[in-house]
Amino acid sequence: MTKRLSRSNQPGLPVYPERMIQFGEGNFMRAFVDWQLQQMNNQGLFNGSAVLVQPIGQGLGALMAEQDNLYTVLLNGIMQEQTVNSREIIGSVSRVISPYEDYAAYLALAEDDGLEFITSNTTEAGIAYHAGDALNDAPPKSFPAKLTALLHRRFELGKKGFVIIPCELIDRNGEKLREIVQQYAAEWQLGDAFAKWLEEENTFCCSLVDRIVPGYPRDKAAQLEAELGYLDNLMVTAEPFLFWVIEGPSWLAEKLPLTEAGLNVVITDDMTPYRERKVHLLNGPHTAMVPLGMMAGLETVEDVMNDETFLRFVKELMNDELIPMLDLPADELTSYSAAVLERFKNPFVRHELASISLNSISKFKSRLLPVLLRYQQERGKLPELMTLAFAALLLSYRGDRVARQDGAEVLAVFDQAWSSPGSFVQTILKNDSLWGQDLTLVPGLSDAISANLQKLESTDSRAALTQVVS
Template sequence: MKQLDNSFRKLPKYPTKVIQFGEGNFLRAFVDWQIQQMNKKDLFKGGVAVVQPIENGMTKMLDEQDDLYTVLLEGKLNGEKVQDHEIVEDINETIRPYEDYQAYLDLAKNDDIEFIFSNTTEAGIAFDENDKLTDKPQNSYPGKLTALLYERFKLGKKGFQIIPCELINHNGNTLKEIVLKYAKLWDLGADFEAWVNNENDFYATLVDRIVPGYPKDRAADLEKEWQYHDNLIVKAEPFLIFVIEGDKKLEKLLPLKAAGLNVVVTDDMQPYRNRKVSLLNGPHTTMSPIARLAGIETVGEVMSDTDFYKFVNDEMYQEIIPTVALPKDELTAYAEGVKERFENPYVRHELSSIALNSISKFKARLLPTFKRYVAAEGKLPKRITLALASYLKIYAGEADFKPQDTPETLAAFEKLVKADDYVEAALGATELWGEDLNQFDGLKALILEDLELINQQGARKAVQLINQEGK
């Protein structure tokens, strides 16, 4: 069977207009796929340079396929069944800063490049005080970006449209603040700071498309059907929405909407974000640790399991919807749509992939709901609390699988688990949560109760008891 390579190309190879930090499944099935839709309609005519933001990644696998890969779309869209696949052709090159830092800096010389996209997970947009301009490369994504921007500034060139896709609130504003923080730390000068402020646009975003990734259970059959070999097939649902907060000029510069894509450029994305993060990402982050401890592997299996379906449904309607400041009928309709997406029979969404960097995800996706619920109801949300207890068990090394998180987070838990009172120490780790969770009355006691129940009778029993209790 023939390996996917340049002989499969159908579109012209356009000049590089985009720098993309990250080569993972989501960016390839979301950003790169959307760029291809514009290119197919001659609306953008631009390619992508992919920067591998960490030392070990998948860019060499991309290069082995001449930077081509297949996006497989399966599911329902507007009530219609969708099963389609497409070879994505818009990646022009890959850059590995840890191997060739100069090649990375040389991107600053390219006058065609106008856009920078990123998805370095929720943990990626962070300040590392140890980063230096002289590092080759810097450890953090914002550090790497600042070095590239400074190189661009020194060349006297125009700035960029910077569009982060990491799922943190105000991601564009936060990224800009950290870039300016590095500018001061590295003493890059007032002129550079002014250039960052005046010549670059940082957009806040909300991204929404479920991307389970490589369909390992079906890959061989798909390749036989397509008659080519592809190590980087990425599966996604057909639904997507891309909400971008910022100047409306972006609609012309980046004609995604004109290409027929579900893209919103707005001056206020918060209503969209609160709805999505709370009702889609929140249940994902809740179900992942509890269901995995119960031996369940996928979102679909969660939704076909009587105990876990009720648990997730009740979390949506009893713990999440009452905390989101939008009309209840709108939230109910969105929740039912989310459940339909969770139940998508064509998508095998592994809970292990949702579990990547779980602590920062809990902080971003569930902690705000937890706090709003406590403030409104005067009691703890039992389902979210059970998820937190499950994470503490997993990160203590007490599960039959290992947590996947940043080295800093894993190192923090290695220290915390040695404390005399692990639960109290973990809840009090402000570097993880941004605050001391021991401030919430009864949380430690309920966590300990949950952990004892999980340890003695299993995660499923804990779910069943909460289901029986109702509210």
């Protein structure tokens, strides 16, 4: 019987002192933050580990303990035209604490002067205020309330604060987390001295994370167990590409030497251009390809990239309509777009269009609509490919060609609008609850959407694309 991965059969792995508190022990953080800690430790630059905190009651603490908090990261993909297929045992996690089972152990983290950093990924809904959380709850329900309780204990002990870097996928995540912590501090009447310590002794950083992490390789687990020579119920697959933008003070680069370790990390005083680059050049093409691809019977991003017509669509969308509208050096944008195309083609990641289609209306609003509007304003005409993708998206929300995945309120708006096909375009574009503005005021947009809808109705999406790509 194959032995389970543990320190007893991996005796050469060093043990590092705890320097980071990490809220979240799921696949992403273990393959992103903890993997990066490992890379710094491998080079003798950090000499630290992370103690993980379960943000919810059910977690991986027991399973991690069974493996002495070791696990394997498998990097699979194409990077710089080279196939990457690496395996590495990660030893940068010290332990996992469940505040639901041992709240005292959680609060005791405040006592450790060696702990300097706090990171988190508690899902997009994690950075949110929960009415009713109280300081004496053991534990409070929300992540920000738990954090407030820990910070208050740290303050009471007269110790220094933390560098706090949330990784949740929301805009300005550090600022929003700080605002909610301040809200709890005021609500719990923790005093002016704590409020001052919170502001002066702690550094809340906004951050942007980028790495596709499919997770546990269930379909290849038995094969990998034979190849690795041990059983690992926590191994996690990830793409080789990684990018982390941290908006924080310049001294952070020395304190957390990610860049020195050769990692693709940017520490900057303004992350806005990088966020726009990712949102518009990676997420934007995803959103654009989904309705057109699904209408053509394609199932995955890889299918899109292996289809000659759709590949031309994605490339021309990026090069001709998205990149010219972004405020970053051209060579940097070109390099990033090349990396994105390479990631889209990754044969080791099955990225389903159906999964990307979730909440596509709000995604279009944030990822593509700002670029479409800027293009029209600057060039006096509409971007053809983006406008066709917009029409396909609207058609897909009729529900008879592809399955719709969105909130009940959004679907109800479309059902009402589609009940009168003759006025659909005007009705849906005028709805500012969807778009944040009246899009019928955009010159030419209503007519272009109407024309594209007729085109998509009379032919298939591939034929419609063929008429607009080079």
